[in-house]
Amino acid sequence: MTTEFPTYQVLSPEGEIIQPPKFPLSDDLALKILRAMWTSRLVDERMITLTRQGLISFAMSSLGEEGCVAASAAALSIEDWIYPQYRENAAIFYRGHPIEDYVHHMFCNGKDIILGRQMPNHFGSRQLNVVTVSSPIGTKMPHAAGSAYGMKLKGEKTCTLVYFGEGASSEGDFHAGLNFASVYKTPTIFFCRNNQYAISTKACSQFQSQGIVEKAPGYGMAGVRVDGNDPLAVYSVTLEARERAIRGEGPTLIEAMTYRMGAHSTSDDPSRYRVDGELEKWAALCPLDRLTKYLEKKGLWDLEKTERLTQEIQSEITRSIQVAKSTPPPPEESLIEGVYKEIPRRLLEEFKEAHG
Ligand SMILES: Cc1ncc(C[n+]2csc(CCOP(=O)(O)OP(=O)(O)O)c2C)c(N)n1
Numbered sequence: 001m002t003t004e005f006p007t008y009q010v011l012s013p014e015g016e017i018i019q020p021p022k023f024p025l026s027d028d029l030a031l032k033i034l035r036a037m038w039t040s041r042l043v044d045e046r047m048i049t050l051t052r053q054g055l056i057s058f059a060m061s062s063l064g065e066e067g068c069v070a071a072s073a074a075a076l077s078i079e080d081w082i083y084p085q086y087r088e089n090a091a092i093f094y095r096g097h098p099i100e101d102y103v104h105h106m107f108c109n110g111k112d113i114i115l116g117r118q119m120p121n122h123f124g125s126r127q128l129n130v131v132t133v134s135s136p137i138g139t140k141m142p143h144a145a146g147s148a149y150g151m152k153l154k155g156e157k158t159c160t161l162v163y164f165g166e167g168a169s170s171e172g173d174f175h176a177g178l179n180f181a182s183v184y185k186t187p188t189i190f191f192c193r194n195n196q197y198a199i200s201t202k203a204c205s206q207f208q209s210q211g212i213v214e215k216a217p218g219y220g221m222a223g224v225r226v227d228g229n230d231p232l233a234v235y236s237v238t239l240e241a242r243e244r245a246i247r248g249e250g251p252t253l254i255e256a257m258t259y260r261m262g263a264h265s266t267s268d269d270p271s272r273y274r275v276d277g278e279l280e281k282w283a284a285l286c287p288l289d290r291l292t293k294y295l296e297k298k299g300l301w302d303l304e305k306t307e308r309l310t311q312e313i314q315s316e317i318t319r320s321i322q323v324a325k326s327t328p329p330p331p332e333e334s335l336i337e338g339v340y341k342e343i344p345r346r347l348l349e350e351f352k353e354a355h356g
């Protein structure tokens with residue numbers, strides 16, 4: 001990596017403060033981040049098991065990336081809009097999204113807020129200002145720039161944050177989103193999770209630049225590279241980017257260096273392309289262990305607390321799965337409703353023909 005964009009780090013892998021952060025994280029928020037990280041980790045694990053049991057069709061995991069997601073979400077205000085790519089359920093859990101609602105969505109049943117109109121793992125929440133995931137990669141970047149421009153025009157003191165993987169930077173929407181945001185100085189945070197892979201494509205085959213943050217000067221915007229497995233560092237740089245946005249100084253590109261420790265999705269087998277020793281190296285840098293050690297050193301956490309918290313989350317997941325299993329599928333009419341103000345005659349005819 002170049003020296004122009006060194007990797008900002010606050011915590012060592014052993015949870016020691018290496019340098020005090022510019023924006024310190026309060027103990028309350030650190031504990032809230034830890035809970036969101038555990039929720040994400042355990043929910044993902046159980047959803048993957050459900051795919052193997054044939055109960056749901058698809059799941060993705062944020063294993064190893066929960067730290068950068070929960071800590072960046074913690075730096076925002078609830079009025080700020082979040083645009084997830086898909087590996088960011090820690091952000092919606094941080095905002096208080098109930099596990100049960102998430103599980104209904106994964107089952108695509110009648111209580112799924114999008115009524116099964118998308119694949120599982122396309123979560124979102126209107127109340128929590130988290131825009132639903134959509135499958136085409138990169139499409140959220142112009143949306144985040146545009147809606148932030150709207151906030152600016154209305155004089156609101158809010159911003160948007162869009163998450164994306166390093167692979168998404170190869171899409172035209174990346175350029176369109178960053179350029180628009182920079183030209184119009186929109187209050188947008190472009191948060192890249194550089195987890196080293198886009199499915200099986202390694203980052204070094206994805207772009208010739210050193211990384212993603214090197215592109216920030218080209219767009220004339222602020223950029224920072226951060227250790228994505230260091231929640232204290234991520235919180236600090238995201239809060240700084242938010243303050244810059246609210247002051248009217250425009251967008252920031254954050255590149256969080258992390259690693260996708262799980263498979264891309266339940267349709268992927270990473271053993272076919274992972275480099276030997278890589279997983280072990282990153283496992284030693286696990287953000288959940290790092291934050292836990294930091295809190296233990298402060299006397300705020302211990303093994304018993306971990307056991308209590310994980311049991312509480314597990315039983316909530318189990319209860320949610322039971323409810324979701326016995327919830328009926330979405331009404332058939334939802335196939336044609338919710339898009340047009342008035343359902344076109346042709347669609348109605350097709351629906352009647354199919355459903356007698
Ligand atoms: C426009 C588009 N092209 C290709 C795909 C297939 N696809 C889904 S995820 C993915 C990889 C994205 O990698 P990255 O942005 O690094 O995110 P990560 O999965 O690593 O979190 C690809 C190519 C897609 N969904 N949309």
Ligand SMILES: [Mg+2]
Nearest residue numbers: 165166197198
């Ligand atoms: Mg990636």
